[in-house]
Amino acid sequence: MSSLSLKRYLALSGLLTAASAACISSGDQNTINTALSSGGAGAVVQLCPGATILITDTINFSADNQEISTQGYPTDSSRATIQIAPGNTASTLITGKNNGIKIRNIQLDGDRPNNGLQVGGGANIEIGGLSSGQVVDHVASRNPRGWSCLHVIGSGSDSSPCSNATVTNNDIGPCGQEGTDADGNGLWADGVSLDCTSSLVQHNTITGSTDGGIVIFGSPGSTVDSNTITSSATEKGFGAINMVDGEYSGSYSGVKVTNNVITGTKLFNLGIGIGANVWSFNDPYLLSGPATITGNTIKGSVAFPIAINGWQDGLTVTGNDVSGITTPRSNFADASQCDAGIQTLFNNNDALVYYPAGVIGAQTLQSGFVAAPSNVTNFLCTSEPLPNSVSFTPNSLNIVSDSPPFANLHGVIIQYQGDSNIVAYDTTNPNGFSPVWASGHTVSSCGSPSLCRLSFQGDGNFVSYFNNTPLFTSGTSGRGAQMTCLNTAPYIQIFDASGAVIWDTTDST
Numbered sequence: 001m002s003s004l005s006l007k008r009y010l011a012l013s014g015l016l017t018a019a020s021a022a023c024i025s026s027g028d029q030n031t032i033n034t035a036l037s038s039g040g041a042g043a044v045v046q047l048c049p050g051a052t053i054l055i056t057d058t059i060n061f062s063a064d065n066q067e068i069s070t071q072g073y074p075t076d077s078s079r080a081t082i083q084i085a086p087g088n089t090a091s092t093l094i095t096g097k098n099n100g101i102k103i104r105n106i107q108l109d110g111d112r113p114n115n116g117l118q119v120g121g122g123a124n125i126e127i128g129g130l131s132s133g134q135v136v137d138h139v140a141s142r143n144p145r146g147w148s149c150l151h152v153i154g155s156g157s158d159s160s161p162c163s164n165a166t167v168t169n170n171d172i173g174p175c176g177q178e179g180t181d182a183d184g185n186g187l188w189a190d191g192v193s194l195d196c197t198s199s200l201v202q203h204n205t206i207t208g209s210t211d212g213g214i215v216i217f218g219s220p221g222s223t224v225d226s227n228t229i230t231s232s233a234t235e236k237g238f239g240a241i242n243m244v245d246g247e248y249s250g251s252y253s254g255v256k257v258t259n260n261v262i263t264g265t266k267l268f269n270l271g272i273g274i275g276a277n278v279w280s281f282n283d284p285y286l287l288s289g290p291a292t293i294t295g296n297t298i299k300g301s302v303a304f305p306i307a308i309n310g311w312q313d314g315l316t317v318t319g320n321d322v323s324g325i326t327t328p329r330s331n332f333a334d335a336s337q338c339d340a341g342i343q344t345l346f347n348n349n350d351a352l353v354y355y356p357a358g359v360i361g362a363q364t365l366q367s368g369f370v371a372a373p374s375n376v377t378n379f380l381c382t383s384e385p386l387p388n389s390v391s392f393t394p395n396s397l398n399i400v401s402d403s404p405p406f407a408n409l410h411g412v413i414i415q416y417q418g419d420s421n422i423v424a425y426d427t428t429n430p431n432g433f434s435p436v437w438a439s440g441h442t443v444s445s446c447g448s449p450s451l452c453r454l455s456f457q458g459d460g461n462f463v464s465y466f467n468n469t470p471l472f473t474s475g476t477s478g479r480g481a482q483m484t485c486l487n488t489a490p491y492i493q494i495f496d497a498s499g500a501v502i503w504d505t506t507d508s509t
Helices: 003-020 029-039 340-347
Strands: 044-047 052-055 067-070 081-084 094-096 102-104 107-109 125-128 135-137 140-142 148-153 166-168 176-180 186-188 190-194 200-202 205-207 212-216 223-225 228-230 237-243 255-258 261-274 291-294 297-308 315-318 321-325 352-354 363-365 369-371 389-392 397-400 407-409 412-416 422-426 434-438 452-456 462-466 469-473 482-486 492-495 501-504
Touching: 029 044, 029 052, 140 148, 237 255, 261 291, 297 315, 297 340, 389 407, 407 482
Parallel strands: 044 067, 052 081, 067 102, 081 107, 094 125, 102 135, 107 140, 125 148, 135 166, 148 190, 166 200, 190 212, 200 223, 205 228, 212 237, 223 255, 228 261, 237 261, 255 291, 261 297, 291 315, 297 321, 297 352, 315 363, 352 369
Antiparallel strands: 176 186, 389 482, 397 452, 407 412, 412 422, 422 434, 452 462, 462 469, 482 492, 492 501
16 A cells, blocks of 8 residues: 555544544533543544533633534434533633634533523633634524623734634524623623624524624624524513624624524614614724625514614615514614614604714615714613603612612603712703702712612611711601602602502602
């Protein structure tokens, strides 16, 4: 046998050995990591169908062209599951920054419902880096303890970027929850977070993302095509497809977002957000194209199907269908706490909006786009329909100063401020939030941690304290049975057990 033939025989023998190796039916991250490290470049580590592998730390690819998959490559619930075990601080299940690695036909579960949020934790999948040709295909990723179900991270160098990642045929979600925890940590999470050039995100089903469904961090030359993105029925999602971040010096050159189907179930604030100023004014520069957004379908409960502000150097937005958006928007959302410009667009049920001064250079926008009346930003401000009142029973309201509003109402918020003042604000004033009632009891030294607190006490008294000394009191001790906050004057009322009003804000305190 010639030397060349021997090499070919040995190479083929190695492939057959890898393909026929026994699948892993039990173990933990060490079992899989050992198989990867001992197998070297090109190792294929397969899990047995139906297996559940509980891990307490991360699985790490160790060489180029390695693969983790389920034997037989099933696409249903028989795919092997890797899940974070209870009682540890792990958040990322699989990571790797090697060329050509593949994650195929498995299920990944951070099990947040049981393990909880891991503050500062990573995505279920963290790949990318200074690499090329990575693949995630037919993978289910759900319940991340960190900020994303799947993250293809950039290399940190625009001159040597992550490139040519393929994210296809995956079922993603649920990812995160809306809102914050008791310590103010955001509970939301992305579906797919793409920070890699010339990449493909295609034929994925993303259900229940609460931050972005697909977030494109620049990623010049990438295509996001034919994905189905649906918001949760119980949790609000910020945006379905986001083009709002400034990586790669803000370049989205050659990015194509095509033929995706976006459906708001409970609520998406945004369908497709385009530009540095759509979420905030955080980016130091406009984002830039040329980029193409075409052939997408947006329907259901989406407050703003497409919004553009903060873009330059080429943008084509054509052939997108927004005819299936629920109208009027007030059936599923509330914009009374947004700024005046956004409130106007919302109340007019405008689906395609842009700020003309915020789109610079070549642009082709489909018919139906409406110019915003002002430099609108923060399209995340809409919420589910807000109530006209909210009630508290004794001892159900106990907060410190500078907490979020304790009453979020349609057109009004009521907040315990950092100076211990209790203030009701009209949020519909076109000149900004305006106070409509205040307790007027203030101090300048609440401090941190705060010495100021507000309580509708167990005895039925509504009291603010500084260093345990009362500042404001309703004088309803022994009588108050319910406190109700309203979006009309008198804004706060206290009732006795018979339902009679025994105090409101017009009374002396």
